[in-house]
Amino acid sequence: MCAVVVTYNRPEKLAKTLQLLLGQTYSLQKIIVIDNASDERTKDLLSHFKSRSEIVEVHYLLENRGGSGGFHEGMRLAMESGEDWVWIMDDDAYPTPDCLYKLVMASADAPVRVAVQVDQLGQKYGIYRWDNAVKALPVDDNQLYQPIDLFAFVGPCFRREVVVAVGLPRADFFICADDWEYSLRIKGKGFSAVAVTNAIIHHNYGETSRVVERFSRKSVRDGQPAWKQYYAARNEIEILRSSNSDSLVKAKYARNLLVKWLRITIGEIVFEANLSKIKYRMKGIFDGLIGKMGKIK
Known part of the structure; x- marks a missing residue:
């Protein structure tokens, strides 16, 4: 099991994300961090984490390729290392300690499993269906596995077979809708996806409403x-x-x-x-x- 984190000049948020990944009750074998040509503060932080844990692996890009370029590179590296599962997120995603355990141990057959997001106000979201448009649905806490068509790149977990069949996220999107495009490709290949409603990621996206x-x-x-x-x-x-x-x-x-x-x-x-x-x-x-x-x- 490998996690991929994409970061760009947000060392404080990245530090919290990495601490939470290292503290998961279901242990990760590797954490791949893709640094989108950040400044020295981020590089210093990553050096610190690399010295603390041998499972943290950092790849420094020479230019900012955006979230889509980062996820493309990180998932490519995860596949090359032979991982059976890959779990991806931005540097402002804060999974609860048992989030990965609940995703991996879910009894659902779906090879794509997605954590439910919680915003700064404590509201749950992240259940999306597709009908020639994005349809946001409420999170049903009484339903452990909610079928979904679309997901954000904030905590989806993929079996290796999915990435092999579908390919990598498109790097040329740079940012925005790369996750929708990838979701639709997965759906088009016939793979099912579910949101595991008791697997929680707090998403501190930092945009003040x-x-x-x-x-x-x-x-x-x-x-x-x-x-x-x-x-x-x-x-x-x-x-x-x-x-x-x-x-x-x-x-x-x-x-x-x-x-x-x-x-x-x-x-x-x-x-x-x-x-x-x-x-x-x-x-x-x-x-x-x-x-x-x-x-x-």
Whole structure:
């Protein structure tokens, strides 16, 4: 069993993640850390953990390849080392001590097992189905294994056979929707996935939300940087472009994307008066349509 952690300039969060991985009740044989060309603070921290534990293995990338590039590299290394299971996450994912035990020991036959996420407010989430759009469903604590179609790269656990059959995450997404694309590839190959509802990861994604009131209406606005809208839009179009679905299914997916972007854009205009997000989204849509992938310069 191998864990893969992707990090970029968040040493405080990374330290907590690594401590929790080393303290799992189901012991890991290896922890592969992919460092996306972080600064010296992160390198010093990783040197400290390497000296503390022989199972921590660090690979330093020469440039920031984003989350998707990091997961691509980390899972490639895990497969090359012959691991039967691989467990992946960002550096702001904090699994409870028994999280891995509950994933691996689950009686479900599914070769993909996903922990339930808990946000900073204590709310559980991470149950997603697919109907030509992402459908978030409530976590049912009375159901130990909830079938899912989609998952975030925050604690999914894969059997080796899945990665061998499906391949690696796409490195050219850089960030955003690489997990949706990988989920759909897994679904397309006929592999089942479940969320193990008592396996918990606290996800400290660090984006401060705020409540904004306009015209007697309130809206919760997230704190995501504007540039992320580029990758979110472009990569969702790439998922549509690369899909093997028939034209009718693709048309439904495209319609759902347009409706979603219109709703988001109206919210940004009304509640944020933020044109930068809209500009990034429009550029992402254009680059997605022409198939321009990778990191924007």
